[in-house]
Amino acid sequence: MKQIGDLDVFPLCLGGNVFGWTAGKERSFEILDAYAAAGGNFVDTADSYMASAPGNRGGESETIIGEWTETRGNRDDVVIATKVGRHPERRGLAPANIRAAADDSLRRLRTDRIDLYYTHYDDPSVPIEDIMTTLHELVTAGKVRQIGVSNIEPDRLQKSLEFAEREGTTPYTAIQPHYNLVSRDTYEGPRRDLAERYGLAAVPYYGLASGFLTGKYRPGANVDSVRSERAAAHLETERGRRVLAALDLVAEEQGTAVATVALAWLAARPTVAAPIASARTLDQLPPLIEVARTTLTEDQLRRLTEASE
Template identity: 85%
Template sequence: MTDTKKIGGLDVHPLSLGGNVFGWTADRDLSFEILDAYAAAGGNFVDTADSYMASAPGNAGGESETIIGEWTRSRRNRDEVVVATKVGRHPDRRGLAPANIRAAADDSLRRLQTDRIDLYYTHFDDPSVPVEDIMGTLDELVRAGKVREIAVSNIEPDRLEASLEFSEREGTARYVAIQPHYNLVSRDTYEGPRRDLAERYGLACVPYYGLASGFLTGKYRPGSEVDSVRAGRAGEYLKTERGRKVLAALDLVAEEQGAPVATVALAWLAAQPTVAAPIASARTLEQLQPLLQVAGTTLTDAQLTALTDASA
């Protein structure tokens, strides 16, 4: 059985399955297949947001939550799945004003067809709202049983520290995790003040863009054409010396490990201080397999150093 990781009082699989593709590049039936395969492999940690994927043509936001809710209901496995979602970016529920957080949480609960959210993130900080109001409202949701654990995603270090200090001072629910943009070609988005705070306060890191929009799968190469809505963003990394160095190092380590490039990229991320479970999404069953392999992949010290040096 795969070793689980701790996030507050939650036991989670070492790969969090990203739900941003559900209702976007993966329709309901394909999303169910991907979720079924992830669960069959021992996965239990699904990440979504109330805004996924409002930006897709014909969507309003909440499509991913709806699909996940229908899946857990149809499979009768809600108690076995740790569902993480986020507040603050839905087109109808923007920001972190207390009334908005309360209403957005109820909306998410309805879409997810559940009575509690296991891990509830503030998606993007709202500097117009005092941290006291945000933390107090999240504490209310925990005490009401609507949320089990609270977490934070995109936030400046000073606001994060103020939030954590408030919780300690007032004895309210406190953040147990941080979800930053973090991967082999984007390290300063987490390493530094944010990671220092995570280490000091014992926050688990659950990084998003773990594969840099697909670049770290190795499928983007000079002269190649990739059929993906993220191809433009991922292809930009090929234009940098750092990106090319990281790909070369990944190729070498992947050959040594006998593992896919994507697996190695996620294994490096999983080995970093504070990281509990990288997030990665799959829009096909074929894409899911190398992601799942991260749970059983351990890189050597020399391999970790080679990748860290290449990405410096």
């Protein structure tokens, strides 16, 4: 297990962005059951998932996760992370909106507390002190255990961390950045420096670069995925082809899947507690789970790192 504040989490966080979208309720339950059976306990969602899907309003993923924990009776065994700020009816980080959105999420999740509550996107129109104070109120009220931050500029992140330290409010314990083998500067640099300085645990999203780092995108391949255009674009870059070649070699050496190696590299990076990856079918799950049992050699890590530069 890895540590985020006082939360013990499995080293692979299961992404809930597909629940209520490309995975319906029954399929989502199957995936969650299989993840839990393999020892997984860390599930990521957001109040806005999946508002963009036809017929959805937002919150469908939270609702599915809440129904699953209720029917399985395993709420105390699962660390649930969700986010605030992007639901169509609860946009932004104004204090009243954060409070209302948290209550909405608690109802959908059928629980009395959110284990890890992220600000999904920063809202520069709201002063840092208002955001941090409101999140602190949720923690002291017992509605939230730990707080985290996702998409935010380094200067606003630093001011938030300094405010919590100076005023004694609840500090961020986690950061959720866009980070993977073909997107490193989205985290490495000022954001990671701040995470190291303040002890934030990183829980990267797009850990598999929309599926590109699974290895299924090859020249001439036709992949059935709503993300195929974004993922396949990496094949057009020298960096993408170089990374894929290095992943193939390391996967062969390890006797494991390309996706497992890509996530294992990410899991070994400084500050990373657990990369996020999602599965819309049961057969996509085992290579993700395997990262918990995979340790790359120093030479393998070096080759992957060099290929991704």
